[in-house]
Amino acid sequence: MDLKETAAELLGKIRTNAPLVHNITNFVVMNSSANILLALGASPVMAHSRREVKEMAAMAGALVLNIGTLEEKWIEAMLLAAEAANERGIPVILDPVGAGATAYRSKVAETILRKTSVSVIRGNASEVLSLAVDDVRTKGVDSSLSFSDEIVTAAGALARKYGCIVSISGEKDLVADGDRVLRVANGVPLMTRVTGLGCGLSAVTGAFCSVAGEDLFNAVAAAYGFYGLCGELAHEVSDRPGSFYVAFVDAIHAAGAADIHTRLKIESG
Numbered sequence: 626m627d628l629k630e631t632a633a634e635l636l637g638k639i640r641t642n643a644p645l646v647h648n649i650t651n652f653v654v655m656n657s658s659a660n661i662l663l664a665l666g667a668s669p670v671m672a673h674s675r676r677e678v679k680e681m682a683a684m685a686g687a688l689v690l691n692i693g694t695l696e697e698k699w700i701e702a703m704l705l706a707a708e709a710a711n712e713r714g715i716p717v718i719l720d721p722v723g724a725g726a727t728a729y730r731s732k733v734a735e736t737i738l739r740k741t742s743v744s745v746i747r748g749n750a751s752e753v754l755s756l757a758v759d760d761v762r763t764k765g766v767d768s769s770l771s772f773s774d775e776i777v778t779a780a781g782a783l784a785r786k787y788g789c790i791v792s793i794s795g796e797k798d799l800v801a802d803g804d805r806v807l808r809v810a811n812g813v814p815l816m817t818r819v820t821g822l823g824c825g826l827s828a829v830t831g832a833f834c835s836v837a838g839e840d841l842f843n844a845v846a847a848a849y850g851f852y853g854l855c856g857e858l859a860h861e862v863s864d865r866p867g868s869f870y871v872a873f874v875d876a877i878h879a880a881g882a883a884d885i886h887t888r889l890k891i892e893s894g
């Protein structure tokens with residue numbers, strides 16, 4: 626099946642099944658990620674108490690871990706939730722927000738990767754490179770790097786190291802599994818002018834993975850492509866960040882198979 630068909634099929638499954646996506650995420654994006662998941666057709670829940678995360682993760686279709694505003698207790702909660710998800714084969718998405726900016730963030734991201742089985746790392750180029758290579762510094766939570774051969778090599782190495790898919794957002798997104806590489810050319814630069822659209826993509830990646838069965842690699846690429854084309858649709862309505870965000874959520878809700886067939890831009894290599 627080609628990727629457009631796969632993407633349309635996965636989107637249809639999300640809208641039919643409304644999979645539960647359990648997020649342990651940062652304070653900045655809890656509301657926007659929940660709205661993006663609802664607009665998509667998934668069922669979001671944000672839950673981070675150590676007293677309930679195992680139970681919640683166990684009934685979810687996907688678990689999304691985001692280290693954007695870390696707290697000690699949350700790290701324990703993330704490890705507990707991932708353990709419950711791993712026991713049941715539920716995909717775990719890790720957004721290593723700000724990895725490389727502080728030693729604490731880098732260490733926590735690595736601890737999660739070492740102690741649990743993460744299915745997909747979803748970050749920007751600086752974050753992913755900092756996890757793959759020593760001595761890379763990230764500036765805050767935004768990427769200060771663009772794509773280069775170094776990043777493609779680093780993504781593949783990281784994917785092999787943790788046996789996971791590594792995906793990097795940017796002008797052309799990259800999806801790597803240590804063997805294959807896909808590039809997704811959808812999206813508009815204005816997406817970087819609204820806080821948390823990367824985190825929203827991590828949540829949407831969780832939704833696509835929750836209905837994908839075994840083929841997470843193509844599901845991740847489909848999530849990126851769909852998300853980016855919704856950015857393009859929103860940009861046709863607005864070119865200012867505030868109203869763009871509203872148009873983007875509307876596009877996530879309204880876009881369908883026809884938009885995927887005309888707009889999805891995914892290439893291999």
Ligand SMILES: Nc1ncnc2c1ncn2[C@@H]1O[C@H](COP(=O)(O)OP(=O)(O)OP(=O)(O)O)[C@@H](O)[C@H]1O
Pocket residue numbers: 722748749766767768794795796797798811812813814816817819820821822823824825826852853
């Ligand atoms: N220069 C660009 N051109 C087109 N699309 C882009 C560009 N940069 C990022 N995007 C798109 O914006 C979305 C968010 O990616 P971004 O790299 O900004 O995430 P992020 O840095 O993790 O964001 P945040 O941490 O603020 O949530 C992705 O869908 C990506 O494809």
Ligand SMILES: Cc1ncsc1CCO
Pocket residue numbers: 651653654693694722766820821823824
């Ligand atoms: C701005 C910001 N700071 C910590 S998390 C976050 C949301 C985007 O990643």
Ligand SMILES: [Mg+2]
Pocket residue numbers: 720722723748749766823824
């Ligand atoms: Mg981010």
